[in-house]
Amino acid sequence: MTTGNGFGISHLHACSECGELHCESYDHIRRCHECDDPFCDDHVIECAGCGDPVCDPHSGRCTITGDVYGDSHLATCIECGVLLSRDHAHEAPATDGYLCVEHFEQCEFCRQEYAPTSLVDGRCPACRNLSPKTEANIDQVSDAVGLFGRSHVGKNDSYIVVRGKHRIRGDIVIVYSRDGTQVHKRRMGIEERFGGWFK
Structure with missing residues (x-):
């Protein structure tokens, strides 16, 4: 328990990771922005995108920057599968999903960039x-x-x-x-x- 103050059991929450009881009133327990489960300070991290707390199961590390983001601020490249923050992921025209900038290919006629799977004979x-x-x-x-x-x-x-x-x-x-x-x-x-x- 992270505070010596006396709290009734209704004001204490168990960290979803370690199970220790902590008081929410003094911000010793924080709720994950993605799943709303309670976590102690040792088992939560701030999302680099919005600053909100996120837990390990609902966050990931951007391959480009190495920063941790909540799931709602991440995307997976549909071509190579790497994890990217939304700032470094680019929506692929004419298909669902996101791409690394390295995986776009240009249409030989309209000169716009697409996912390789969207192009047939260029x-x-x-x-x-x-x-x-x-x-x-x-x-x-x-x-x-x-x-x-x-x-x-x-x-x-x-x-x-x-x-x-x-x-x-x-x-x-x-x-x-x-x-x-x-x-x-x-x-x-x-x-x-x-x-x-x-x-």
């Missing part, structure tokens, strides 16, 4: 499924489509990809986030333009 789901349908339902994308003589549109959970054929400017690729914000634009090279997409 292309993301949006770029594999470009079609003449233009019902993007987003004004910015519809406006862009209207600038081209012919256009193809593809979508995935994160991006909308437009490939347009312009009489003067040539073939152009524009990438939008799903809220309509333009995130990338480029002119296609001659080799790409004559690759059979718009014959």
